[in-house]
Amino acid sequence: MQVTLALADAAATEALAARLAARLPMRAVVHLHGDLGAGKSTFARAMLRALGVAGTIRSPTYTLVEPYALTGGGQALHLDLYRIGDPGELEFLGLDEDSARLWLVEWPERGAGALPAPDLRVQLAVAGEGRLARIESGSSAGEAWIDAAHQG
Numbered sequence: 001m002q003v004t005l006a007l008a009d010a011a012a013t014e015a016l017a018a019r020l021a022a023r024l025p026m027r028a029v030v031h032l033h034g035d036l037g038a039g040k041s042t043f044a045r046a047m048l049r050a051l052g053v054a055g056t057i058r059s060p061t062y063t064l065v066e067p068y069a070l071t072g073g074g075q076a077l078h079l080d081l082y083r084i085g086d087p088g089e090l091e092f093l094g095l096d097e098d099s100a101r102l103w104l105v106e107w108p109e110r111g112a113g114a115l116p117a118p119d120l121r122v123q124l125a126v127a128g129e130g131r132l133a134r135i136e137s138g139s140s141a142g143e144a145w146i147d148a149a150h151q152g
Contacts, residue, residue: 001143003150007131013039013124014046016133020120021050023148024072025141027101029116031108034124039131043122044078044104051076051102060106065093067100074101081107087114119145 007013030047032040045057052071060066060080068076077100084090090111097116108115119142123134137143 001146002134002136003146005133005135006127007039007133009130010039010042013042013131013133014049017043017046018050020135020145020149021047023145024051024102025119025145027098028119028141028145029103029138030105030120030122031115031118031138032104032106032122032124033108035126038124038126040106040122040124041080043124044106047102047104048076048078065095070101076100076102076104079103079105079111081105081110084110087111090114118142 005016007016032043034040041059048057048068053068053076057068057078058066060078061082064079064081064084066078068078070076077095081090087110091114103116105111105115108118118138121136121138123136125132135146137146
């Protein structure tokens with residue numbers, strides 16, 4: 001399943017992330033694609049906020065991964081793989097596929113083969129003053145997630 005949406009501004013990107021957060025399955029992996037400045041970090045921060053993360057949400061640009069406790073239980077991992085040179089570098093982070101309820105991965109193509117498969121692929125692109133978001137399921141759970149968020 002695939003849905004394409006025009007997002008007028010950052011607030012619309014945040015609203016999309018919040019709508020998806022409201023329907024978060026028990027476990028989910030989200031791969032965030034797009035050029036620099038396309039809105040990947042805005043989307044990730046908005047989703048974490050909608051899931052109850054309070055306080056500072058740091059960019060994982062240099063740390064590669066930032067963990068966050070979720071209000072509803074479990075943890076989220078926000079990864080930014082822009083600076084890695086090889087997917088094998090992820091081994092040193094000691095991440096286990098079952099270690100988090102939610103994975104938000106920016107630049108997932110740089111970790112190809114070393115990341116859990118995505119339930120959702122979110123492609124963000126600049127479109128005039130706004131953004132274009134293409135959300136594509138990568139699993140049956142992702143398909144159900146898109147359907148639930150699109151209905152609600």
